[in-house]
Amino acid sequence: MTAPAAPDRPRRRAVWIALALATALVVVAPVALTAFGRAVRRTATSMTPHPGPIREVRLDAGNAEITVGPGSDGGARVYKDLHWGLSEPEITESVVDDVLFVTFRCPGPDRLGIGCGADIDVQVPAGARVSAVSGSGSIDVRGVTGDLDLRTGAGEIAVAGARGRLRLLARSGTINGRALASAKTQADVSSGTLDLRYAEPPGSVDASAGSGTVKIIVPPGSRYRVAGWTGAGNAHLNPAVYDDRSSRRISVRSGSGETWVDYRDD
Numbered sequence: 001m002t003a004p005a006a007p008d009r010p011r012r013r014a015v016w017i018a019l020a021l022a023t024a025l026v027v028v029a030p031v032a033l034t035a036f037g038r039a040v041r042r043t044a045t046s047m048t049p050h051p052g053p054i055r056e057v058r059l060d061a062g063n064a065e066i067t068v069g070p071g072s073d074g075g076a077r078v079y080k081d082l083h084w085g086l087s088e089p090e091i092t093e094s095v096v097d098d099v100l101f102v103t104f105r106c107p108g109p110d111r112l113g114i115g116c117g118a119d120i121d122v123q124v125p126a127g128a129r130v131s132a133v134s135g136s137g138s139i140d141v142r143g144v145t146g147d148l149d150l151r152t153g154a155g156e157i158a159v160a161g162a163r164g165r166l167r168l169l170a171r172s173g174t175i176n177g178r179a180l181a182s183a184k185t186q187a188d189v190s191s192g193t194l195d196l197r198y199a200e201p202p203g204s205v206d207a208s209a210g211s212g213t214v215k216i217i218v219p220p221g222s223r224y225r226v227a228g229w230t231g232a233g234n235a236h237l238n239p240a241v242y243d244d245r246s247s248r249r250i251s252v253r254s255g256s257g258e259t260w261v262d263y264r265d266d
Helices: 009-040
Strands: 042-050 056-060 065-070 076-084 090-096 099-105 117-124 129-134 139-142 148-160 166-180 184-198 204-211 214-217 225-232 235-237 249-256 259-262
Touching (some): 056 065, 056 117, 099 117, 204 214, 225 235, 249 259
Parallel strands (some): 056 099, 129 148, 166 184, 184 204
Antiparallel strands (some): 042 076
């Protein structure tokens, strides 16, 4: 005689219990990690003066957010607002031959999602040259009269009121310039938007985007030799801007996107 089949009710109950536990873990784990992150999160704020004279500032920012503005004397000041979880970030400052070096690094990968980063604000003396490199943070420079060399891997570069020569590079992101009075500009973005607006007529502008829009707005009445190229997109040039006898020149290029040279947006 064949024995009766064992009931599968306990097995089903075990499956439901396992599903309930898995669901609870999915719901509870993120909450627990968030609470843990808040518990271990640390911050520190400080300012370091560098009396100077300072003729150049070089920033290697990692993933920090950078702002640079004019100072009130011949030296420089570095304001730091740091935040981290398990391991404190490293920031170093040194002055060599009137050049201020500032370097920021997070110690390792953020596996718990707690976050490591910084807001770094640097005040520089008039005429000081500034170079800044950021991996994924933004670079915002306002009212600085010296030459600027700014580069970001994935972030935004914003410049306002600059008077020195500009060299701006973004791999993936945006470059925005406002109220510019720079005689010479070289700006390139691999994938993103490039928008430069001048308060004073520039002597030369070289602007390009691999994929994205390139827009150059110049002061009304100023005229330029203009060279433009776009692979797949529209090209707009106000005829009043063009003068092949001008000593000033503008070159705009976009592999895939719009190019625009005019006195205004519309």
